[in-house]
Amino acid sequence: MRKGYTRKPETDEPAAQSKNYITPSGLQRLKDEHRFLITRERPAVTEVAAWAASNGDRSENADYHCGKRRLRQIDARIRFLTKRIESAEVVDPETPRTGQSATRAFFGATVHYANAAGAERVVSIVGTDEVDLNRNHISWVSPLGRALLKSAAGDRVVLQAPGGTEYLTVLEVRYERISVEPFREPPGAESSAKGLPRAHQST
DSSP: OOTTOEEOOOOOOHHHHTSEEEOHHHHHHHHHHHHHIIIIIHHHHHHHHHHHHTTSOGGGOHHHHHHHHHHHHHHHHHHHHHHHHHHEEEOOTTSOOOTHHHHBOOTTEEEEEEOTTOOEEEEEEEOTTSOBGGGTEEETTSHHHHHHTTOBTTOEEEEEETTEEEEEEEEEEEEOOOOOOOOOOOTTOGGGOSSSOGGGSOO
């Protein structure tokens, strides 16, 4: 326990920040969304856009223009997800660790710390695609994430927050499964509409 040790956050990490670290469950969520968009949502929106295009003058066809706009959004999201999945560097928090890797906070660590007022909090350090403040999942490149990286129990770290400088005391560093919210079909998705596309619905 090094109660007197204060570690300042790393600041010159531009190369490291370009890495796309992610947990296994976080990568699975990206893959599930990617598969949903390609196999279900895009075909459904394409069919609706085709139906709208068959309804005459496209210049004043709101359904057609809405469908085309939605297709552009879907294609942009698919390209983004494809790049993130291809560049992913998976780090499993449950992988057995030895030495400092087991006692210091690196990507995938769950850290229990206290601020100067004694208020305690537990956060898990995850990838930029996995941030979920409701679950206390913070990005490893966020100010708090950078402040906690490489710290161990007993360390005092400096958090350069927008509201000012804070001093945090690390109470525990552990590695365990980090449960990421799974991908769920978004409300209002075209592919979730009941019945057949409008082109085949009875009038």
